[in-house]
Amino acid sequence: AQKITQTQPGMFVQEKEAVTLDCTYDTSDQSYGLFWYKQPSSGEMIFLIYQGSYDEQNATEGRYSLNFQKARKSANLVISASQLGDSAMYFCAMRLRGAQKLVFGQGTRLTINP
Amino acid sequence: DARVTQTPRDKVTEMGQEVTMRCQPILGHNTVFWYRQTMMQGLELLAYFRNRAPLDDSGMPKDRFSAEMPDATLATLKIQPSEPRDSAVYFCASGLVLGTDTGELFFGEGSRLTVL
Numbered sequence: 001a002q003k004i005t006q007t008q009p010g011m012f013v014q015e016k017e018a019v020t021l022d023c024t025y026d027t028s029d030q031s032y033g034l035f036w037y038k039q040p041s042s043g044e045m046i047f048l049i050y051q052g053s054y055d056e057q058n059a060t061e062g063r064y065s066l067n068f069q070k071a072r073k074s075a076n077l078v079i080s081a082s083q084l085g086d087s088a089m090y091f092c093a094m095r096l097r098g099a100q101k102l103v104f105g106q107g108t109r110l111t112i113n114p
Numbered sequence: 115d116a117r118v119t120q121t122p123r124d125k126v127t128e129m130g131q132e133v134t135m136r137c138q139p140i141l142g143h144n145t146v147f148w149y150r151q152t153m154m155q156g157l158e159l160l161a162y163f164r165n166r167a168p169l170d171d172s173g174m175p176k177d178r179f180s181a182e183m184p185d186a187t188l189a190t191l192k193i194q195p196s197e198p199r200d201s202a203v204y205f206c207a208s209g210l211v212l213g214t215d216t217g218e219l220f221f222g223e224g225s226r227l228t229v230l
Contacts, residue, residue, distance in 0.1 A: 035218065043203060045221035091157065100145055100169055100211060102219055104157040 002027045004092050004105035012111045013082050020067070021077040021108050023092030031097035034075040036066065039089040039107070048090075051075060053097070079110075087112045116140045120206050120222035128230050132194040135225045137206030138187055146189045147219065148174075148181055149205040157205075163189065164211065196229045203227070 003026040013019045025034065036048040051059045051066045059066045067076040079086055092105040119138040127133055139146045147162040161171035161181040171181060178197070183189045193200055203226050207219040 037221075042223075043226075044223045045205065045207070047218045047220070050218055100162055100164060101147065101159050102207075103159070106156045 002032075002094055002096065002103045004094055004103055006090075006092055006105035006108050008108045009106075010109045010111070012113060015082060015084060015112050015114050017082055019079045019082050019086075019110065021079075021090050021092075021110065023075045023077065023105060025073050025075060025092075025094050027073075027094065027096065029096050033095050033097065034066070034068070035093040035095070035102065036064070036075075036077045037091045037093060037104075038086075039091065041088070045091070049077065082112050084112050084114060086110060116220075118206055118208050118220050118222035120204075120225050122225055123223065124226045124228075126228045126230065127196055129197055130195040131229075132192065133196045133200075133227060133229075134193075135191045135204050135206075135227070137189040137191075137208075137222060139189060139206070139208030140220055141187070143208035143210050143220070145209045145211045146183060147205075147207040147209075148189070148191050149207065151203045151205060151224070152201075160191070160204075193227075196227075198229045201227055201229050 005024045032053045034051045038046045049059050049061045049064045051068045063080045065078045089107045091107045093102045095102045121136045145164045148160040150158050160174045163183050166183040180192045203224040205224045207221045209219040
């Protein structure tokens with residue numbers, strides 16, 4: 001069975017600092033995809049970044065990068081130069097290749113302080 | 115700008131009433147998911163469809179919940195009768211899954227249900 005673990009229920013970071021949100025996963029499958037979503041206070045789920053299990057390079061999207069360590073089964077999200085608008089819940093998720101459903105972690109609430 | 119549309123955005127109802135939530139997936143997407151979000155359980159998958167066929171609804175209480183896709187532009191989630199423990203935000207998401215492609219999901223803004 002798939003499982004996603006986010007061990008940080010909340011994080012407080014100073015504006016302009018970099019922040020790392022932790023995510024570990026558990027699966028016996030070799031082919032899977034890892035996702036990060038952002039949920040601001042308005043409630044919608046916003047896709048941020050994707051990493052395939054066979055991708056050799058860490059995924060990057062603007063200020064977001066995914067620190068993928070396959071042997072450790074971790075997929076941490078790194079946000080560089082944090083902004084006040086980054087304050088939100090962040091969810092890590094996984095989908096097995098060939099399967100349909102996305103399994104989510106419990107989320108991390110990130111607060112950026114001015 | 116293509117997006118998943120959900121209605122209603124907010125619903126307050128009394129225990130025992132029927133509730134129907136609707137979702138219009140992004141045109142061309144072939145998979146549709148229903149998720150429920152609560153503080154205690156986080157995001158739980160209730161059901162999903164591929165090419166309008168239900169693939170998995172094991173996360174859904176069968177006695178009161180039902181999910182359908184009458185056509186490619188509409189997915190519905192119905193609760194009958196509703197109970198206070200059904201209070202949650204219900205998200206619909208759609209995606210284009212081609213073979214083994216692990217494309218992203220696009221979420222609607224959610225339907226916040228409160229059952230009194």
